[in-house]
Amino acid sequence: MRRGTVVIVEPYSSGNMLAPAFRQGGFSPCAVTLSGLSAPNSATLRLSDFDEHIAYDGGELGPLVGRLQALDPVAIVPGTHTGVKLADELAAVLTPKLANAPDLGSARHHKGDMIAAVAAAGLPTIRSLCTSDVGDALTWITRERLSGRDLVVKPVDSAGTDSVRFVPGGHDLRAVVTGLLGSANRYGSRISEVLVQEHVKGVEYAVDTFSYEGRCTVNDIVRYHKVSSRRHIALYASMEILPMDAPGNDAIIGYVKGALDALGITFGAAHTEVMVTEDGPLLIEVNARLSGGGHPWTCELATGDNSVDRMVRYLAGDRNIPDGYPLQLTTLAIFFAVRSAGVVSGLSRLDAIVDLPSCYHLQVNVQDGDYVPETSDLFDAQRLGMAVLAHSDPAQVAADHREVRRIAAEAGRPGGFTIDPNRGGME
Numbered sequence: 001m002r003r004g005t006v007v008i009v010e011p012y013s014s015g016n017m018l019a020p021a022f023r024q025g026g027f028s029p030c031a032v033t034l035s036g037l038s039a040p041n042s043a044t045l046r047l048s049d050f051d052e053h054i055a056y057d058g059g060e061l062g063p064l065v066g067r068l069q070a071l072d073p074v075a076i077v078p079g080t081h082t083g084v085k086l087a088d089e090l091a092a093v094l095t096p097k098l099a100n101a102p103d104l105g106s107a108r109h110h111k112g113d114m115i116a117a118v119a120a121a122g123l124p125t126i127r128s129l130c131t132s133d134v135g136d137a138l139t140w141i142t143r144e145r146l147s148g149r150d151l152v153v154k155p156v157d158s159a160g161t162d163s164v165r166f167v168p169g170g171h172d173l174r175a176v177v178t179g180l181l182g183s184a185n186r187y188g189s190r191i192s193e194v195l196v197q198e199h200v201k202g203v204e205y206a207v208d209t210f211s212y213e214g215r216c217t218v219n220d221i222v223r224y225h226k227v228s229s230r231r232h233i234a235l236y237a238s239m240e241i242l243p244m245d246a247p248g249n250d251a252i253i254g255y256v257k258g259a260l261d262a263l264g265i266t267f268g269a270a271h272t273e274v275m276v277t278e279d280g281p282l283l284i285e286v287n288a289r290l291s292g293g294g295h296p297w298t299c300e301l302a303t304g305d306n307s308v309d310r311m312v313r314y315l316a317g318d319r320n321i322p323d324g325y326p327l328q329l330t331t332l333a334i335f336f337a338v339r340s341a342g343v344v345s346g347l348s349r350l351d352a353i354v355d356l357p358s359c360y361h362l363q364v365n366v367q368d369g370d371y372v373p374e375t376s377d378l379f380d381a382q383r384l385g386m387a388v389l390a391h392s393d394p395a396q397v398a399a400d401h402r403e404v405r406r407i408a409a410e411a412g413r414p415g416g417f418t419i420d421p422n423r424g425g426m427e
Contacts, residue, residue: 003027003316004074005052007094009087010034012044014290015079017297017308019049025312030071032056032064032090034082056086065093074098075315077268078289081158085109088288091267100288101264108263108288111156111195118283121262123255126275126282127198130156134177137196141170150199153177155191163191166199202277204284206239207256208291208299210310210321214266216257217323219307220299221249235375238334238401241302243327248276255281263288269307271295293382295333301360301390302331329390330397334404336364336384337375344370349411356400358391 003026008018011031019029030052033045047053052071056064068076068090075098078087088108091099100108107117112130119125129140141147151167153176158164163185165176173196180191204224209216225238242249256272263286271291273284290296296306303325310321338344345368353362364385366372372384387404389397 005030005071006315007032007068007071007073007076007087007090008050008079008083009076009090010081010083011046011050011079012042012082013080013292014294014296014308015083016044016046016049017290017294018077018079018311019046021308021312022315023049025316027074027312027315028052028071030054030068030073032068032083032086034058034086061089065090068094075267075311077311080289080292081287084288098267100266100268104264108265108286109157111154111158111285112193113156114263114286115195115283118259118262121258123258123262124280124282126200126284129196130193131177131196132181132193134174134181137173137177137194140196141173144198146170146198152197152199153180154195154197155180155185156193156195157189157191158185200275200277200282202275202282204273204275205252205281206271206273206291207252208295208307209256209260209270209272210307210314211260211265211267211270212314212321213319215321215323216260216265217310217321218244218253218325219305219310220303220325221246221252222295235337236335237337238332240333241299241327241331244324252276252281255283259283259286269311293386298331298333298388301388302327302329304328329392330394331388331390332397332401334387334389334401335382336386336408338372338384339374341373342371344368344372346411349407352407353387353404356389356403358389358397358400359387360390361386361388363387 005028006022007030008015009032011018022029028051029049031050032054035055035057054067073094076087076091076095078084088100088105092102104117107113115125115128127144129137131137148169151170151173153167154164163180167173167176177194180194183191185191206222208219210219221242222239223242224236226236252274255274259272260270265288269290271287274281275284290307296308299306305325314321344366347364347368350364353359365383389400391397
C-alpha cells in the first residue's frame with residue numbers, strides 16, 4: 001500500500017539511505033537537488049532510488065512549491081548539510097505539522113545564530129563572536145580577555161570540519177580571518193561571515209536523535225577520539241558508540257535536548273556535537289539532519305536501530321519510538337589519515353584488518369600510486385577510508401583497535417597512512 005511521497009532535499013552522504021528505507025516502508029521517494037553547489041559527496045547520490053527528481057536552481061521558491069504540492073508530500077526532510085535550509089522552508093509551507101519552528105530557521109543552519117539561540121535559552125555556550133570584519137574580531141579578543149589564548153575560527157555555514165581553523169595563542173588571527181572571508185567552502189559557497197571562538201578543552205561527544213511531535217528520542221551517544229594536527233583543527237581518529245547508561249551521559253543528554261528545544265527542532269533527525277569540559281557540556285554545533293558518512297549504518301550495527309528507521313516507522317504510524325537504545329555490540333569506527341602529502345604504496349597491508357575477529361567493515365578508497373594530500377578535515381579522512389570494529393566483547397574491540405593502528409602504521413609509505421599510536425583508542 002502506497003503511503004504517500006516523502007521529499008528528500010540533497011540526498012547525499014548518509015542521506016542516500018533514506019530513499020530505499022522509505023520505499024521499503026511503502027512511501028514514494030522524491031529527490032530535490034540544488035544546482036550550482038559542488039557537493040563533496042556527490043558520488044553518493046543514487047537517482048535510481050527515486051520516483052521523482054527535481055533540480056532546483058535556487059531562484060523563486062514558488063515554482064518548486066507548486067511542483068511538490070502536486071505530489072502531496074507527507075514529509076520533507078534534508079539528506080545532508082546543504083539541504084537543511086531548503087527542507088526547513090519547504091516543510092513550513094507544505095507539511096507544517098511536520099516542520100521545525102519557522103522563526104528559528106536561521107539558528108538551525110547559521111552557527112552564529114545557533115550559539116545565540118542556545119545561550120538565550122539559558123544554556124552555557126563557548127564564548128563566540130560572529131563577524132565579517134577582522135577588526136571586530138581583534139577588538140572582541142581584547143574585550144573578552146582572550147589575548148594569547150588558543151582560538152577556533154570557522155565559517156558560520158559549514159560541515160565536517162570544513163574550513164575550521166585552529167589558531168594557537170591567537171597569533172595568526174588576522175591572517176586566518178582574512179584568509180577565510182571571501183574564500184569558498186567545499187560546497188562552492190562564498191564565506192562571508194566567520195565564528196571566532198575560545199578554544200575549550202575537554203572530550204567531544206555526539207548525540208544522534210530523532211524527534212517527533214516535540215519529543216526527542218536518543219539513538220546513540222558517540223565519543224570522538226581526535227589527534228592534534230600541525231595546521232588544522234584536531235583530526236578524527238575514531239568514534240566509539242557508548243552504552244546509553246555510561247557515566248556522564250545524563251548530563252550530555254539533558255544539555256542536547258535543551259539545545260534542540262532552543263532551536264525549535266520538533267521533527268526529524270539531528271546530530272549534535274558537544275564538548276564536555278570541567279564545567280560541563282558546551283555546544284559545538286547542532287546539525288538538523290542525519291549524521292554523515294554512513295553513520296546510521298554503524299548505529300544500527302551497534303544498537304539495532306537508527307534515525308532513518310525511526311523516521312520511517314513514525315511516518316508509517318508508530319508512536320512508540322523508544323527514547324534510548326540497548327548497546328548490542330561494542331562498536332568503533334576508525335578513520336585513516338595522511339600526516340604529510342605524498343604518493344601512497346603498500347596499501348595491501350591493510351587487508352590484514354579484515355581477518356581481525358571484530359572487523360565488520362574495511363573500506364580503502366585509494367590505491368597504490370595515488371597522490372593524497374595531508375588530511376585536513378573529515379572529508380579528507382572519508383576519502384581515504386575507514387574500518388569498523390564490532391564485537392560483543394569490548395576487550396576484543398580494544399585489542400583489534402591496537403592491531404589496526406599497528407597495521408596502518410606499516411601501510412601507505414612513504415605518504416604515510418596512520419592512526420596515531422599514542423592517542424585515542426578504548427584502552
